Amino acid sequence: MDIISIFITGLFAGGLTCLAVQGGLLATSVAQQEENKLEEEARRFGHLLPIVSFLAARLIAYTLLGLLLGSLGSVFQLSLSARIFLQFAAVVFMVGTALNLLQVHPVFRYFVIQPPKFLTRLVRNQSKSKAVFGPALLGAMTVLIPCGATQAMMAYAISTGSALAGATTMFVFMLGTSPLFFLLGYAARKLGGSLSGTFNRIAAGAIILVAVYNFNGALALSGSSFTLDGILTGINCTISFCDEGRVAGATTMAVKEATIFITRNGYSTDPGIVNIKAGSKVKFTVVNQGGGGCAQSLTIPKLGLQRVVPIGQSDTIEFTAPTTPGPLAFMCSMGMFKGNINVI
16 A cells, blocks of 8 residues: 555545544643633643644554554564455455444454453543643544544554554554544534535545455455456456467567566566566565555565565565466555566
């Protein structure tokens, strides 16, 4: 999942699902400060200072949490099969969260992780603080009561297997949730039942779309050809009568060495079309020219190979080509960015 996708998920799904709980706490804290007028800064800036302090502390707390979760994933050094399982599990969790928001059946409430009651009471009590730092402390403590979409993003942060990637994931996600909190924080407690229901439906739809996106990536990562990409390609070929052998036949020369470039937009190869002979030993040089996120983790699912190549660095992959001719897919660790090698 790239940074833009994470931000959009936070903007639409994260902000909506967390607004009912954390937005209400923020509104309570702002109202309490307005009533007491204890701080000159609060009088000068009105409601702006409490909201900014709440959001800033919340952003820092979740970034540190992402750092911890990513480190946890790196310690375990998840295998390819474990990553696939974790991604499928995250999809199930997202769908369950969405169905809970839609109140489809009471059983789906179990997909929402409930923190211990004493933690919930502790966080709510902080909303009554009369000091200026109250909203900031409250914002930091909301890490103890993550919302549904946030919990799903936390699972993704673990799956990155990198402290930096985990921290970046949670930072960008929380940054995406901030605009809605800023705009609607005051009104969170005043939302009527019908308006809350509308928000829940929008949030559920956004979460389901993200789940489908991740499910497609998990299928690709597992080596399945039954993906959205494959289905769309099949439909296109049915309509346009594309020649399956045209790409592979563009150059008949098989190579023993090639280069895969990792860029901001995905992967590219040199030569542009890579053909390798079935059963032969080949060597690939992987050069990262600026690709971040999951693109740094190059995976060849069919062979069970993984290489993590940080930005500005390179690595080599040596393997024996499959004995069966056909496309050999390579992709990022989340199945989002893809490329193909032709085995002839």
